[in-house]
Amino acid sequence: MVMRYNTYSEYLKHKYGAKVYKLPVSIPVTCPNRDGTCGVNGCVFCGEIGAGYENLPATISVQQQIEMNRQHIAPKYKAEKFIAYFQNFSNTYLPVEVLKEYVLQACAPDVVGIALATRPDCIHPAYLEMLADVRRDKKIDISIELGLQTVNYHSLQKVNRGHTLAEFIDAVLNIHKYSFDICTHLILNLPWDSMEDVLENAKIMTVLNIQQVKLHALYIVKGTELAKWYQQGKIQLISKEEYIERVITFLEHVGPNTILQRLIGRAPAQNTLFSNWETGWWKIRDAIENEMHIRDTWQGKKCDYLDGKAVKRFV
Numbered sequence: 001m002v003m004r005y006n007t008y009s010e011y012l013k014h015k016y017g018a019k020v021y022k023l024p025v026s027i028p029v030t031c032p033n034r035d036g037t038c039g040v041n042g043c044v045f046c047g048e049i050g051a052g053y054e055n056l057p058a059t060i061s062v063q064q065q066i067e068m069n070r071q072h073i074a075p076k077y078k079a080e081k082f083i084a085y086f087q088n089f090s091n092t093y094l095p096v097e098v099l100k101e102y103v104l105q106a107c108a109p110d111v112v113g114i115a116l117a118t119r120p121d122c123i124h125p126a127y128l129e130m131l132a133d134v135r136r137d138k139k140i141d142i143s144i145e146l147g148l149q150t151v152n153y154h155s156l157q158k159v160n161r162g163h164t165l166a167e168f169i170d171a172v173l174n175i176h177k178y179s180f181d182i183c184t185h186l187i188l189n190l191p192w193d194s195m196e197d198v199l200e201n202a203k204i205m206t207v208l209n210i211q212q213v214k215l216h217a218l219y220i221v222k223g224t225e226l227a228k229w230y231q232q233g234k235i236q237l238i239s240k241e242e243y244i245e246r247v248i249t250f251l252e253h254v255g256p257n258t259i260l261q262r263l264i265g266r267a268p269a270q271n272t273l274f275s276n277w278e279t280g281w282w283k284i285r286d287a288i289e290n291e292m293h294i295r296d297t298w299q300g301k302k303c304d305y306l307d308g309k310a311v312k313r314f315v
């Protein structure tokens with residue numbers, strides 16, 4: 001079947017000429033939305049261990065984590081090169097020199113890239129300057145993964161993100177000045193978002209020239225504020241079919257060059273009240289691809305809103 005959107009695996013294979021796999025790395029960081037700097041309880045969906053449920057503990061050195069994960073992942077996925085993925089919590093929320101040490105530890109001959117996940121309000125030019133030096137000295141690609149979840153700033157408030165859309169735009173404009181690729185994380189089924197928000201998500205990713213996007217379906221981790229709301233019936237989740245519809249709409253409207261790291265996240269089955277409609281993530285991905293094939297649609301098909309749509313006929 002012909003791929004109807006840009007997959008991350010193909011992009012990496014083309015860029016590095018080999019199979020590349022991300023190795024998760026943990027460092028001892030927290031998040032300004034948890035330690036009281038901008039909030040104490042974190043985002044309503046964030047569990048105690050953040051996003052890194054597959055990660056090794058941060059007490060193990062970065063070098064050792066890469067070594068251990070490489071041994072496990074390389075034969076399993078036939079990967080030849082790697083991206084060190086600083087995944088958990090806000091990985092730029094620590095002094096710049098300390099972060100530099102961790103990033104340098106991740107530089108190894110078969111590590112072609114470093115991906116740093118963080119929040120929009122943890123992007124500062126001093127950090128970008130340091131990362132640009134490392135990129136130059138170590139000849140290694142560096143990308144920044146920004147959690148946003150939705151462009152709807154009313155929903156951001158409900159989620160208790162502790163930042164609005166403006167901080168995201170500020171971070172993106174700063175990162176672009178240093179030419180690092182950006183991957184934005186979005187949840188397409190937040191209970192307060194509609195299809196209109198999905199469309200706006202796609203348009204804003206394109207307009208801001210976000211190179212990569214990771215789409216997730218919301219999962220409900222036990223013990224979170226969201227779990228409480230879910231059990232009290234205060235929030236409703238859309239069906240799997242509606243999620244598939246939203247992803248297809250997103251893909252049709254996002255720019256044709258955007259790379260999709262994921263169409264749905266790998267949710268942890270344990271410790272959740274709800275995750276991916278109790279269906280394997282790959283089955284939902286396959287259903288999306290299949291549906292796009294049946295409809296004969298593709299990424300960017302409806303990306304017609306750039307460069308003065310209303311006056312194009314006069315030019």
Ligand code: SF4
Binds near residue numbers: 034041
């Ligand atoms: S920004 Fe990330 S780490 Fe911080 S509370 Fe939200 S989801 Fe958790």
